Amino acid sequence: MGRHVVTIKDLARILNVSLSTVSRALRDTYDVNKETKERVLALASELNYKPNFNATGLCHGSTHNIGIILPFITNYYFSTVITGIQEIAYNSNYNIILYITNDSSERELSIIQNLSVSSLDGLLISVSSNSDSGSHFKNLIDEGLPIVFFDRVDNNIDTSKVMQDDYNGAFEAVEHLIKNGYTKISHLAGPKGLHLTEKRVNGYLDALKNNNMPYREEWIIHSGFSQDCGESDTYKLLQCEERPDAIFAVTDQKAIGAMLALKKKNIHIGKEIGVIGFTDDPIGTIISPSLTTIQEPAFNIGKICCELLLKHIKKKYFQPNEVILPGTLIVRESTVRN
Amino acid sequence: MGRHVVTIKDLARILNVSLSTVSRALRDTYDVNKETKERVLALASELNYKPNFNATGLCHGSTHNIGIILPFITNYYFSTVITGIQEIAYNSNYNIILYITNDSSERELSIIQNLSVSSLDGLLISVSSNSDSGSHFKNLIDEGLPIVFFDRVDNNIDTSKVMQDDYNGAFEAVEHLIKNGYTKISHLAGPKGLHLTEKRVNGYLDALKNNNMPYREEWIIHSGFSQDCGESDTYKLLQCEERPDAIFAVTDQKAIGAMLALKKKNIHIGKEIGVIGFTDDPIGTIISPSLTTIQEPAFNIGKICCELLLKHIKKKYFQPNEVILPGTLIVRESTVRN
DNA sequence: GTGAAAGCGCTAACAC
DNA sequence: GTGTTAGCGCTTTCAC
Numbered sequence: 219m220g221r222h223v224v225t226i227k228d229l230a231r232i233l234n235v236s237l238s239t240v241s242r243a244l245r246d247t248y249d250v251n252k253e254t255k256e257r258v259l260a261l262a263s264e265l266n267y268k269p270n271f272n273a274t275g276l277c278h279g280s281t282h283n284i285g286i287i288l289p290f291i292t293n294y295y296f297s298t299v300i301t302g303i304q305e306i307a308y309n310s311n312y313n314i315i316l317y318i319t320n321d322s323s324e325r326e327l328s329i330i331q332n333l334s335v336s337s338l339d340g341l342l343i344s345v346s347s348n349s350d351s352g353s354h355f356k357n358l359i360d361e362g363l364p365i366v367f368f369d370r371v372d373n374n375i376d377t378s379k380v381m382q383d384d385y386n387g388a389f390e391a392v393e394h395l396i397k398n399g400y401t402k403i404s405h406l407a408g409p410k411g412l413h414l415t416e417k418r419v420n421g422y423l424d425a426l427k428n429n430n431m432p433y434r435e436e437w438i439i440h441s442g443f444s445q446d447c448g449e450s451d452t453y454k455l456l457q458c459e460e461r462p463d464a465i466f467a468v469t470d471q472k473a474i475g476a477m478l479a480l481k482k483k484n485i486h487i488g489k490e491i492g493v494i495g496f497t498d499d500p501i502g503t504i505i506s507p508s509l510t511t512i513q514e515p516a517f518n519i520g521k522i523c524c525e526l527l528l529k530h531i532k533k534k535y536f537q538p539n540e541v542i543l544p545g546t547l548i549v550r551e552s553t554v555r556n
Numbered sequence: 557m558g559r560h561v562v563t564i565k566d567l568a569r570i571l572n573v574s575l576s577t578v579s580r581a582l583r584d585t586y587d588v589n590k591e592t593k594e595r596v597l598a599l600a601s602e603l604n605y606k607p608n609f610n611a612t613g614l615c616h617g618s619t620h621n622i623g624i625i626l627p628f629i630t631n632y633y634f635s636t637v638i639t640g641i642q643e644i645a646y647n648s649n650y651n652i653i654l655y656i657t658n659d660s661s662e663r664e665l666s667i668i669q670n671l672s673v674s675s676l677d678g679l680l681i682s683v684s685s686n687s688d689s690g691s692h693f694k695n696l697i698d699e700g701l702p703i704v705f706f707d708r709v710d711n712n713i714d715t716s717k718v719m720q721d722d723y724n725g726a727f728e729a730v731e732h733l734i735k736n737g738y739t740k741i742s743h744l745a746g747p748k749g750l751h752l753t754e755k756r757v758n759g760y761l762d763a764l765k766n767n768n769m770p771y772r773e774e775w776i777i778h779s780g781f782s783q784d785c786g787e788s789d790t791y792k793l794l795q796c797e798e799r800p801d802a803i804f805a806v807t808d809q810k811a812i813g814a815m816l817a818l819k820k821k822n823i824h825i826g827k828e829i830g831v832i833g834f835t836d837d838p839i840g841t842i843i844s845p846s847l848t849t850i851q852e853p854a855f856n857i858g859k860i861c862c863e864l865l866l867k868h869i870k871k872k873y874f875q876p877n878e879v880i881l882p883g884t885l886i887v888r889e890s891t892v893r894n
Numbered sequence: 895g896t897g898a899a900a901g902c903g904c905t906a907a908c909a910c
Numbered sequence: 911g912t913g914t915t916a917g918c919g920c921t922t923t924c925a926c
Contacts, residue, residue, distance in 0.1 A: 223674050223699060225903060236913045241905065249911055266695065271675035272613035273903035276918045281610060283653070292635040300629060304656050308667075313653045313675075315621070318642050329646075336561050336919085337609035337651075357604070361561060445838075474842060481844075500783075504812060504843055506819075563919060574897045579921060587895055611919035614902045674903085 302520020388421025448475020640858020726759025786813020
């Protein structure tokens with residue numbers, strides 16, 4: 219009961235061999251008498267021996283823990299990314315330690331400042347809006363901690379990054395609207411200062427330009443990622459001097475907010491105003507009309523950023539790598555002008 | 557660069573005092589000369605000293621890590637519970653290590669078997685469907701690891717549990733349907749063998765009985781928690797000899813599936829067939845008609861189970877505690893017979 | 895009030 | 911092929 223866990227010492231005592239022999243047998247390394255090894259392994263499994271990670275960690279200077287710092291887990295995108303990360307980590311025998319910032323830059327800062335570098339082998343990060351933690355990330359990197367950014371990256375830091383193709387996704391979304399006959403296309407953008415926001419805005423602007431479509435400053439509104447922001451921004455859009463006939467939202471969440479606003483105003487989605495999102499949250503198939511969107515490869519982003527991090531951990535000087543995964547246009551009802 | 561992290565030794569050398577003095581100063585314990593202490597603290601903060609958790613863990617036999625084992629994180633309920641857990645853990649300086657079973661009992665088993673008890677101070681668990689890990693949980697407990705179950709509990713194990721009031725929630729859901737004039741009430745139940753499933757079934761049955769409502773075996777269908785299950789089960793329900801006029805679904809996800817099926821069959825939700833769920837997933841306000849449901853206190857469940865676990869960790873023989881949190885009926889459009 | 899030394903569980907030279 | 915020993919970073923007696 220009293221929490222006595224079996225140690226290597228117990229095994230050695232019982233089998234009447236030395237600690238090192240047990241250690242060697244357990245790790246299947248060096249030459250150990252086959253028979254001895256089998257006896258050790260048998261006893262270990264019988265007594266349910268498990269190595270103490272604190273001890274192995276101390277010896278190796280490693281912990282088999284990787285940290286994840288991200289804004290939220292309560293949305294489809296992030297929870298799916300984590301599931302992807304976890305898939306790779308699990309198969310490679312790494313634990314994942316979760317830190318949630320609630321998209322608050324203060325919380326993010328406090329997490330990083332209190333982070334014990336020695337209790338982590340590596341770190342996966344998606345920064346908060348208005349993050350001012352750049353220099354702290356740099357400190358961590360200087361202390362030798364491998365870091366990979368995903369989705370919301372900090373562009374001033376030279377390390378590996380994994381993200382969807384924000385620019386081309388936005389470009390494709392807007393071209394889709396244009397092809398379907400919409401001519402006054404607005405954009406519900408993300409918070410300013412986020413790399414992802416900027417990329418999607420640029421994709422939006424370039425698609426308009428490339429197709430000689432009109433652009434008005436009042437058609438682009440920056441705010442948070444929430445559904446509520448999408449809803450209230452849409453009311454503003456409806457007040458525009460020149461009312462838009464289509465909305466490209468930076469995320470599905472905001473697109474859903476927009477649709478709710480349009481419904482409340484009895485505006486026919488698709489026919490009167492087209493709506494396209496970005497994510498492919500399953501909710502887009504449940505809402506009516508269903509939501510056209512750019513699908514993000516969330517699960518793969520999780521897998522790939524974890525794989526990349528593990529490479530960094532294994533090779534001391536692995537070259538920083540930037541991976542950009544393409545999105546896929548998924549056409550549904552919200553952009554059909556029937 | 558070469559990953560040299562500042563240690564207590566560095567501080568001692570630089571300040572020309574002994575290791576123990578530094579250690580004592582840092583932990584604000586024993587008598588340390590006020591001035592010495594200040595010097596140590598100043599240098600520590602200047603050099604950004606962080607204790608090595610592996611080392612402190614080894615000394616104390618503790619790690620400040622708590623594990624969470626659960627089926628999924630990609631749904632509203634679980635991701636919200638985790639956010640609650642994280643809130644408490646963060647404030648108490650504990651890390652959370654995430655293990656996802658994908659609702660597979662094999663994966664769950666493998667996770668538990670490979671769990672190094674010595675790398676965890678405690679464990680929070682929501683079991684997978686068809687879990688057969690009971691005896692393994694018992695082993696962990698015998699080894700002295702504090703465990704708290706939440707939501708999906710294993711009833712054969714004597715330890716703390718935190719859950720919503722499944723029985724009364726179901727009871728209230730069904731009474732609500734009855735009050736609104738529905739008389740042939742069906743139940744899309746969860747997988748057999750899960751305590752939660754059973755409780756909700758019992759609440760359903762007792763509410764029918766108490767109100768002298770008819771009950772037919774064909775009106776209750778057991779299957780998984782997914783939306784797809786809800787959808788296909790609903791088609792079965794529509795084939796019943798005596799077609800039900802209301803559906804109580806074990807979760808909002810299944811209720812959503814049911815609504816989708818009803819919509820495809822052009823059945824008027826509310827008027828022809830009422831639908832009520834259990835969770836209060838935000839999607840219930842987005843779908844049309846909006847979904848009546850029993851709200852689960854997911855965030856609080858997370859907070860409370862984490863608080864309870866911390867109590868177990870601190871007191872060696874803390875009495876197992878069963879906490880049951882009430883749900884709240886939230887009436888929306890899907891149960892209105894307009 | 896401070897230092898020396900042992901030890902947490904394990905690994906890794908270094909002997910033999 | 912196996913044992914001995916030092917040491918990872920820190921805490922904690924036990925001296926002084």
